[in-house]
Structure formats: C-alpha cells, structure tokens
Amino acid sequence: MTETLKITIDNREIAALPGQTILEAADAAGIYIPRLCAHPDLRPIGSCRMCTVIADGRPQAACVKPVSDGMVIENETEELLEHRRNLIDMMFVEGNHFCMFCERSGRCELQAMAYRFGITAPQYPFQFPAKTVDASHPDIMLDHNRCIMCARCVRASQELDGKNVFQSIGRGYTRKIGVNGEKDLGDTDMDVNDRAADVCPVGCIIKKRVGFDVPFGQRKFDHKPIGSEIEEACHV
C-alpha cells in the first residue's frame, strides 16, 4: 500500500502521494492552480511562473515542487492572484496577441486565462516587438508574435516525438524558440503528426488547411473557464 501524505491548500487538507508535485496533488483533489507552461504529458519546467504558490512560507512553482507531508500551501491569496494577473499582462504585452483575428481564439489558454482573471485589457504598455512568422513548412505555421516561451514544443519534440525540432535561442527579452534547421521550420524533420504540433497553448504553432475546423462559439473555453475541467472532476 502506498503511503499517503497530507498537505493543506488554502486551509483545506488534501491527500497527496509521495513524489507528486503540488500541482498534481491539487489537480487530483479538484483544486485548480493556474498554469500555462505545464502540460500533463510533459516534464514540468516552471517557466511561466503562473502556478507559483507559497509553500511553507516560500514562493514555489507548484508544477515542479514536490509535496512533503504536512506542507502548508497558499494558492488563492489576494497577493498571488494579483501577481498572476500581472504575469498574464506581461505575456500579452511582450508579444503581439490579436485575439479578434487569431485562429486559436476560444481554445487559447492565454486568452482563457485572461478571461478567468477578468482581464479585458493589460495594465502595462504594449511593447509591439518586431517578431517573425515562419510559414516555410508545408503543413505547419510558426507565428512567433504569439509565442509565450513555454517551451512545450521543445519538450514534446524531445520527450514524445524522439526528435529535437525546437530549442530556446538567445537570451533575455530577445530569447526565442529556434528550430533545428539551417534556416526555418521547413528545413527540419518536423511532421504535422508530431505531438509537438499539438501542445502549443497559444496560436504560435498552427496547422495549415485545418483552420476554423471548430466554429467560434463551440470551442473549448467558449462556455466554461479554463480550469473548470479540474474543478468539476474531483477525484476525492
């Protein structure tokens, strides 16, 4: 029999398994901790910082921090909610996100996150950076304007596809996702059926000729906010 640990999230005691991260334990208990870079099939890397919680008094990314018995976690405090709103705003202004004509609208996790937090316009000034669109691949588009550097594609290619199509290049504010080809995505061994083509939370990796396959209004987040699938499916 597996030993069970007890942890507390916002004064609610829940059971957790050794080796679980805070995020996994919270998910299993029906408690939603916002996240953008984390993906259930991929190794967590803690880059978006949306899932930052206060664990035993210290800020920790819930997606990478393992649980320990008796851990006391703050999740929905006023302070953390404000910081998370700030992070969403930062992601909006550092890229060029035009939801009104983005193919991913309604199933974009960044957009859905903004709606969940009641954001209608970012509080920070738009940076309007000059970013590129890579349409060289016959089946896939790469629109860097919408990239939030979550590196899901990097991990999916390595961990699920057994390839190495993507990697971060540069640093700081000009850091971007590079491709393993001489020039652009068309020079790589990326295939439209790769998992890397499916994991993008925003509209950066877009498959050609299948746009608008689901009409607006019938999309994943059009009726229920992001996170409700976790909050509704409580396993306890």
Add this chain to the structure above:
Amino acid sequence: MPGMKTNHASRDSSNNAGDCCASGVVSAQNENKIKEICREFGNDRSRLMDMVRAIQSAIGYVPPEYYDLIAREAQTHRVEVQSVVSFYAFLSDRKKGTVIIRLCNDIIDRFKGADAVAAAFERELGISFGQTTDDGHFTLEWTACIGMSDQAPAALANDTVLTNLTPEKVPDIIRALRENPDPQSLVTECGDGNNAHELIRAMVNNNICKRDEVLLGEYNPGAGLKNALSKTPEEVIDEMKRSGLRGRGGAGFLAGLKWEFTRNAPGENKFVLCNADEGEPGTFKDRVLLTERADMMFEGMKIAAYAIGAETGIVYLRAEYAYLRPFLEDTLKKRRDAGLMGISVAGKEGFDFDIRIQMGAGAYVCGEESSLISSCEGTRGDPADRPPFPAIAGYKVSPTAVNNVETYCCAARIMDKGPEWFAAIGTEKSAGTKLLSISGDCERPGIYELPFGVKVSELLEMVGAPDAMAVQIGGPSGQMIDCSRFGRAISFEDLPTGGSIIIFGQDRDLLEVVDAFMEFFVDESCGYCVPCRVGNVLLRTRLQQIRDGKGVIEDLEYLTKLGKCTKRMSRCGLGQTSPNPILSTIENFRPVYNALLRRDQTGFQKSFNILHAIEDASELTGRRSVIFHA
C-alpha cells in the same frame, strides 16, 4: 549586456578580403580544424562550451555554416549549438575584428569617464560601438562589469585588460595595435604582486588597502590540507560547521552543512565546483584572490573534495578573467608535479583528486550556482529548479558542492588555524573576515579585508569618503542606503554583501545609477521565466519615463507593485533581486523621485504622446490629423 545587442548590430563584414571563411563558403581547412578541436574534447557533448570557445579562437567566430558539423562532432543537434552560441555575450556567430575592444559600461566606469573614452575610440576608428572596421582589424563593444572598478575606466582588448583609460591614451593604443595586433604588446608596465608574473603580465593592480589575518595575511601553504588529511572527512565537516563559515558568494549558507549534505547524498561520483564568476558590478575581490591566493583556493577545494569524497573539481572562471588562466593552469600543473593533486593526493592512499578550469563566456546569470552547473555541462546557462539542490543532484546529476573562491580560501585557513580561531573573528552570526571591493567616489578604492560587523561609517572613513551621499551594498542586486543608515554593519544579519560596495558622492544623479543597474539586469536576464524577462524591461521603461520628466506620482506605486511581483514570482536569484535598485531607492531616496514627479490633476498620463502615437497612421494615410498636429 550591450554586447548581446551589438552582436547583432555589428556591421556585416563578409566582404573582407583575405579571410577564408568570411565569405560563407565552407572550407576544408576549417572543417579539419573544427573536427580536431571537437576530438580534443573527446567529442563529448558536455564540453560544447569549450569546443565553441576554441573554434572561435581558431576562426575568429563560430560560423553558422558549421553548426551542422559541430553538432555531428559533439553528438548533438545544430539548434543546441546555436542555443549555446546565442546565449553567451563573448561568443559570436558573426565575423568580428582581429582585436575586439570591450569597454566596460558599468556606472562606476561611466562616472570615471568611460563615455569620453568611448567617443575617443569611435573618433579614432571611424566606427560606432557595435561595429567592425572595414579592414577587419577592430570591433568596438560595450560590456558589463569586468571586475576592474577600482581602476576604471577599463576595457578588454581580446583577453588583455586595459585600465585607467583616458581619451588621451586612446590614439596611442590604436596606433600600437595597428602596428602589432597582439593587445598584450600594450602592456609595457605591469601591476603589483603576481600581476607581474610572467604568465599574467597584466597592467592590473591588486590595490590591496587592508589585510587581515584570514585571507591576505601570512599564509602557510599546505598546512590546512595536511591537517585535514590527518582527520576523518566527518571530522573535517564538523570543524567547518563549528567555524560558522558561511558562503561568501552572497547567500550565506553554512559551508560545512553544504558539504555534509553533499557527502551524505547517494552517488558514486561527487564534484567540487568553485565559482570564480564574480559578475556583480563593483565586485573584484575574487580577481585578487585568484592572482595572489590561487594555491589557497586550490587547497580549500581539495579539503572540500576530501570531506565530501569527490575526485573531480572544476573552477568556473569568468571570461573576463581569461588573462589569469595560464597562471592558474600553471599553478595546477605545479601542484600535480608536487604530488598535491592526482592519484593519492599528498600521499593519502585512496584520495585521488584533480581540477580542471571551465571558462565562462560572458553571462552574469552563470554566477547562480545552478546556471553555473548548466554552463559547466556545456549548455546555455539557464538556471535549474530546486529541489533537487546541487548537493543532491548537481553537475551531471551527481552530488556537487558549489562554493565561491573566497569560501574555499577561508576553508583552507580554518583547517590550518582551527574553527575556534575563525569563529572568534567577526560577529556571532557572521564569522570571519570579509573581502570587500570598494569602488566609486572615494580616495582609496581597492580591496579591504575586514572582520564582519564593521560599520558603513567606519568603512567610509577608512576609504576616504567622508561626504558620501549613498552607498550601494552588495552591488545592484543589493541595496542602496542613505546617510541615516551608515551606522549599520556589514554582516549577514544586517547588510549582507558578496563583496561589492560602491560609493556615490553628493553630486551624483542616483536615478542614473538605478537606470544603469536596471539596464544591466535587462541585458543579463536569461529570459527563461516571464517575470524576469518582461518585468525588468517594464520597470526600466517606466523609470526612464520618470527620468525624462514624464512621470506622475502614481508611477511610484506602479514600480513598487511591479517590482514586488518580479521579485516574488521569478525563478532564480537574478529576478528575485533585480528590482532592488528601484525598490531600495524608492524607500531610501524618495525625495529624489518626488523632485521629478508631480500630481497631474487632469488624470492624463504624461508619458503618453499623442503626436507620437498617431505618427504611423499619419504616414500610412498620407494625411495629418486635423486636431493633433505639430
């Protein structure tokens, strides 16, 4: 750093005549050179940093047309090669000049006249910073602190350090380099101490102003190691713990405890890493230890290796200190020859230990221990998540003790003189002495070894700065204090510092200082996490608006909230401290901000410029606004 930006801004010099690879054509000669270099490093992917550094030395840059070849030879992917080359400021994917002049742009250098020196270089060479001369001889670049703040303005000409620059010296420097492109020929007079050693020969001065008994006093080489080897590893760890030695890099974790965790962690191979990547602007004390106390540092590393059971040590040396490398390699060789390293160190059966030097390539974040490990593993210097801590899973996922140069030096002394001797120096919670790098507006900048607990006011008297307006404790990531706080003490429990102390006189524009510090953090952020990547840019932008006279009183709340968010949500120490210049000056120097701000009764944002906002639209439509026009 500006180096990053200028990498991409540099003038395309692909038309240079007489260069076999600048034309973009792959040459067999270069191919063979690259293959040979990669073989030299065992075609080992974890040595990719060394390979691309060596390739750059041989060819002048790392040409993208060889990424596939390098990737094949290093058993990795081309995008991984690009990832590494694009991360480090001192690596370049573009052809640069035979001599790259990197002028230090930190605020101390600027206050000492770096801008006038820069203008002189530009005048003399007919190019701007970020460009290469048409003849391919010279490239001008800005770079972050190179560890010479006590002899500013300073620059690197390739690996050679140029100190105390003035605009008048520049024409002679350029003339000499035109005659002899080896920058080492500029060194006609060497600095003090080992700076004159035949393997260093640098114009750098140690500027040791105050010696105390731990680090810069009399030292009996080998005594600490001998003592350590007469005890069990557990006893050594116990003595280290009893000494109260805390990590000198800044965080102040108990060194003995770190060693104990590393010793007790399961794993066959364990590693001892020495952080010689002091990059905090205004810090240069490790430079002096590396120059004058290299043996002490290696001895400390060996004691650590014996205590934790490690066979391999790595010194991560910042690229700015490449001029010290031949000397350090030679010191290691002499130790090997004397049986102080290698198999059965100092005659101790079963204690095998050797050290290699890993060169950095210009990235402040690599001073963060997990980034440093990433860099030693040959990847970009992104920090890692903790846990697991390096003591459990560090270099090559093995238990690793990472300590600062100064910490290892202290360890060697503790094993010689005993833990009680060490614990009796300093304060109760901060044992020992601290090496301080003092720079800025004072009469005697340089190195001061002082017991912990020394008051800022005492320090200011010692260095000759009776009239200081502000003191930056712990570099940009620390805090700026005003005269009402000069009674506070340098210690982990009051004013902690990794060693950087910068003094600002009464006539300095403090917001210019803050702006320079924020520029530094923006340039040095690795960009991995959102708050650090974006938050620092937003902070700096708003600060600049205030400096431009476009600030409103509400901006202080904006900066405070944004700064706190960046600190709280960032992944590593860089983002967790980068808002400090803004936050600590808002707290301690509020009137400086207030003088630039006023409450705008209209509620409009002063930073919003309607004419600028409609410029693009006017241009596109070819019409000017009826209401808003100049």
